[in-house]
Amino acid sequence: MNVGVLLFDNFETLDVFGPVEVFGILKEYYQISFYSQHGGIVKNTHGVAIESWPLSNIIESVDIFLIPGGFRTRKEIDNRSLIDSIKQISETSKYVLTVCTGSALLARTGLLDNRVATSNKRSFDWVISNGENVKWNRKARWTVDGKYYTSSGVSAGIDMAFGFLNDIHGQEFAKKAAFKIEYNWQEDKDFDNFCVQ
Amino acid sequence: MNVGVLLFDNFETLDVFGPVEVFGILKEYYQISFYSQHGGIVKNTHGVAIESWPLSNIIESVDIFLIPGGFRTRKEIDNRSLIDSIKQISETSKYVLTVCTGSALLARTGLLDNRVATSNKRSFDWVISNGENVKWNRKARWTVDGKYYTSSGVSAGIDMAFGFLNDIHGQEFAKKAAFKIEYNWQEDKDFDNFCVQ
Numbered sequence: 001m002n003v004g005v006l007l008f009d010n011f012e013t014l015d016v017f018g019p020v021e022v023f024g025i026l027k028e029y030y031q032i033s034f035y036s037q038h039g040g041i042v043k044n045t046h047g048v049a050i051e052s053w054p055l056s057n058i059i060e061s062v063d064i065f066l067i068p069g070g071f072r073t074r075k076e077i078d079n080r081s082l083i084d085s086i087k088q089i090s091e092t093s094k095y096v097l098t099v100c101t102g103s104a105l106l107a108r109t110g111l112l113d114n115r116v117a118t119s120n121k122r123s124f125d126w127v128i129s130n131g132e133n134v135k136w137n138r139k140a141r142w143t144v145d146g147k148y149y150t151s152s153g154v155s156a157g158i159d160m161a162f163g164f165l166n167d168i169h170g171q172e173f174a175k176k177a178a179f180k181i182e183y184n185w186q187e188d189k190d191f192d193n194f195c196v197q
Numbered sequence: 198m199n200v201g202v203l204l205f206d207n208f209e210t211l212d213v214f215g216p217v218e219v220f221g222i223l224k225e226y227y228q229i230s231f232y233s234q235h236g237g238i239v240k241n242t243h244g245v246a247i248e249s250w251p252l253s254n255i256i257e258s259v260d261i262f263l264i265p266g267g268f269r270t271r272k273e274i275d276n277r278s279l280i281d282s283i284k285q286i287s288e289t290s291k292y293v294l295t296v297c298t299g300s301a302l303l304a305r306t307g308l309l310d311n312r313v314a315t316s317n318k319r320s321f322d323w324v325i326s327n328g329e330n331v332k333w334n335r336k337a338r339w340t341v342d343g344k345y346y347t348s349s350g351v352s353a354g355i356d357m358a359f360g361f362l363n364d365i366h367g368q369e370f371a372k373k374a375a376f377k378i379e380y381n382w383q384e385d386k387d388f389d390n391f392c393v394q
Contacts, residue, residue: 013221017214024210024243032244046221047229049248153379182350182391194379
């Protein structure tokens with residue numbers, strides 16, 4: 001499967017590279033490419049400067065579209081052209097995975113309406129203001145609704161990526177992959193240590 | 198503190214970006230820069246292409262020198278010029294942190310001789326062949342010996358980075374940082390789920 005990763009300035013480092021590591025070790029199954037609205041080098045405040053292709057290079061769809069979060073999402077939700085691209089690619093891709101505040105960007109497209117989704121705990125109130133018709137679930141490590149996977153903050157994206165492997169390839173496969181990178185996978189998507197209500 | 202991250206082709210994605218996320222969220226304390234032997238774009242098999250400075254730009258030392266692993270380490274251990282640079286920078290830096298097979302590169306410099314260190318479990322026998330005088334500890338999430346921190350495979354680098362924060366800033370500070378990125382920190386460096394002997 002082709003994994004297309006969306007980047008924008010000030011994306012959150014681990015939102016991207018957690019799931020990228022998980023899919024990356026399975027080269028016989030997953031091929032990863034990085035995209036941004038206009039292509040070129042994308043930078044964040046952690047000193048990362050990474051090459052990307054223009055989103056328009058995704059002619060129709062990718063198998064898996066990964067949307068990370070980061071503080072910049074607060075600006076990008078008003079970037080109509082980017083939201084339109086996210087909508088078009090998400091509609092036609094097989095699966096859409098969001099990490100952290102990435103679910104706010106997806107919510108803005110309307111595609112999460114009447115679907116269950118979650119997000120970063122510290123930005124939750126802001127996130128839900130971007131999708132009034134989404135069935136937001138505050139207490140979840142990640143959620144699955146049809147082809148849409150959404151995870152809680154930052155590190156939760158890694159658990160969700162293994163959860164995705166579990167759904168596609170089975171539990172043994174996912175556990176083996178987690179063992180390979182010595183990751184203590186939190187397997188229960190409904191268990192959430194970080195929801196303080 | 199300045200954090201200098203060593204890159205080389207086919208570095209392991211999460212070895213680098215796990216600790217980078219941990220230090221990255223603490224911008225008031227840590228500034229991160231990426232280096233490679235000759236500078237420029239460094240690529241790995243997960244599709245990542247990252248900008249880097251030449252190692253020679255580190256005039257003397259950095260406060261924290263981070264050495265990741267990856268399959269390429271098997272080649273780089275014979276890269277005398279790189280090993281010499283790693284030695285010179287490690288000797289003069291305040292702290293040296295290795296992730297996964299990064300400890301093989303550091304072992305090659307001789308600086309780990311008579312010190313406790315660990316590494317990736319699946320490559321352990323190969324790693325220890327690169328440092329016969331190192332006190333290798335197979336069963337550890339990470340080790341600390343003086344200014345040298347070494348972690349087990351891939352994901353263990355994140356736990357080690359929080360362990361480093363714990364040692365520098367105290368436990369409450371480290372726990373707060375882990376909570377911020379919704380990370381289930383495994384606090385005990387001597388607990389190791391992945392050592393099968």
